[in-house]
Amino acid sequence: MNKQVMQASDSEPFFPMSNVQTVTLGMGCFWSPESLFGHLPGVIRTRTGYAGGTSMNPAYRQMGNHTETVQLDFSPGIITFDEILEVFWNNHNPVNINNYKGRQYLSLLFYSDDKQRETIQHVLRRRKEQGRGEPETEIAPYSGFHLAEDKHQKYYLKRFPNAIEKLNEWFPSQDDLNNSTLVARLNGLAKGYTNLERILNEMGQWPIRSEHQKLIIDLVKQIRW
Numbered sequence: 082m083n084k085q086v087m088q089a090s091d092s093e094p095f096f097p098m099s100n101v102q103t104v105t106l107g108m109g110c111f112w113s114p115e116s117l118f119g120h121l122p123g124v125i126r127t128r129t130g131y132a133g134g135t136s137m138n139p140a141y142r143q144m145g146n147h148t149e150t151v152q153l154d155f156s157p158g159i160i161t162f163d164e165i166l167e168v169f170w171n172n173h174n175p176v177n178i179n180n181y182k183g184r185q186y187l188s189l190l191f192y193s194d195d196k197q198r199e200t201i202q203h204v205l206r207r208r209k210e211q212g213r214g215e216p217e218t219e220i221a222p223y224s225g226f227h228l229a230e231d232k233h234q235k236y237y238l239k240r241f242p243n244a245i246e247k248l249n250e251w252f253p254s255q256d257d258l259n260n261s262t263l264v265a266r267l268n269g270l271a272k273g274y275t276n277l278e279r280i281l282n283e284m285g286q287w288p289i290r291s292e293h294q295k296l297i298i299d300l301v302k303q304i305r306w
């Protein structure tokens with residue numbers, strides 16, 4: 082593979098930066114939600130981190146009053162905020178994670194603007210009408226996010242050393258890896274939320290040059306799982 086042909090910066094981000102929305106979610110241990118959301122078409126980037134607290138410089142061993150969260154950048158033309166919220170509430174039980182490990186694991190939802198706040202109210206009303214009750218989720222305006230340590234980013238994908246080795250050829254820095262849509266999808270694959278065929282089909286729709294697309298598809302096919 083010729084690294085000169087394509088650097089990570091040529092291929093990423095795969096989507097225009099305009100009209101990208103961000104949301105920050107707490108659903109318990111942040112490893113799984115990063116894989117869950119990472120597999121969804123329309124989710125552009127995922128990262129794990131600490132949010133919601135006031136203590137300085139939180140880290141995994143020193144979380145203070147922060148909570149494990151996953152932060153998503155998504156393209157609302159492909160996946161709406163409403164759909165993101167359904168995935169969020171359908172995939173954890175806010176009652177069960179409260180009171181467990183203090184504030185490390187909480188059901189949290191940090192919205193970015195008034196429009197997101199209105200959508201949250203709308204989805205909550207709809208779910209109530211459907212008899213799904215009022216979730217015990219702390220809902221608040223976004224107040225910051227502290228990126229978690231490298232080993233907590235794309236945690237399930239990192240269980241596959243050959244995948245990381247191959248991907249490092251294209252995404253040499255941890256930042257490149259963190260910000261990659263492809264790496265987010267493969268992290269979903271590593272946890273069993275999607276399969277290779279779906280990822281390859283979706284990649285066919287990505288707005289990247291066809292020679293780059295071919296090289297990325299070759300790379301993905303070479304990975305030994």
Ligand code: MHO
Pocket residue numbers: 109110111112149
């Ligand atoms: N200690 C738990 C959760 C880790 S998560 C990053 C485990 O090993 O599964 O809180």
